[in-house]
Amino acid sequence: MTGSTSNVGHATAAETDTVGSTVRQDRTALTQSIRWLAFWTAIVLPAIYLPVLSVGIGANTGAVVLGxxxxxxxxxxAGHSYTP
Incomplete structure (x- = not known):
């Protein structure tokens, strides 16, 4: 067939917009999940300091506290801009 065009391998503008929108939504969801986890880690983590400092972990207590x-x-x- 001469004169016919093939769209194999070519995305339309609507398909490209849909893919771009999906990628943005996925990126936003991942960013929100990371912010949520970081926020709550920052809230809960100080509760671990007292037991580590009072009981100690041996010779590596200082390194653990710094870590x-x-x-x-x-x-x-990472969690500073999370809004619960």
Missing amino acids: LLGLQLLALR
């Missing part, structure tokens, strides 16, 4: 503080800072940064 917890670093995790706390990351959680605060």
